Amino acid sequence: MKATIDGTVIAEAPEAELISIEGNWYFPPSSLVREAFGDSPTPYTCPWKGDAQYHDVTTPSGTHHDAGWSYPVLKPSAITRVGKDFSGYVAFDKAQVTIG
Template sequence: MKAVVDGTVIAEAPKEDLIAIEGNWYFPPSSVRSELLSESDTPYTCPWKGECQYFDVTVDGTSLHDRAWSYPNPYATAFDRVGKDFSNYVAFWKEVEVTE
């Protein structure tokens, strides 16, 4: 699967390596082009996953605010709910298209 903005691949991994959570695909950290992400100051804590880290996605000089996020240190109980450790896996939305 791929996460793409305007033809630029931001993340790519086999579907079996991704984790589906609440309708979003989370990519393994090693599959993400981290040089295209920069940490955002947007605060959010999910009631069951824990503290979220948002990222701005920058492609060809255009920055898309908070279009990616991950959970660096999810609550331990979230692992049971999801079925595996999803620490630092990255999900995308809006202009970032996730396709097979």
């Protein structure tokens, strides 16, 4: 599967390597086009996953604020709930990023 912004690929991995949580696909860190990502200062804490890190994504069409997010340090109960450690995996804002 690919995550794209205006046709630019920002992440790509086989579906078997992605994790679906609450309607969002989480891409493994190894699938990201790393140079496109920068950390955003936007704060958010999920009650069951923990503290999120939002990411701004820069493509030829510009910088897309908070286009992705990840959980660098998950609550242990989140790993148990999902059945896999998804620390650092990145999900994307469907209003800005096309997944397919």
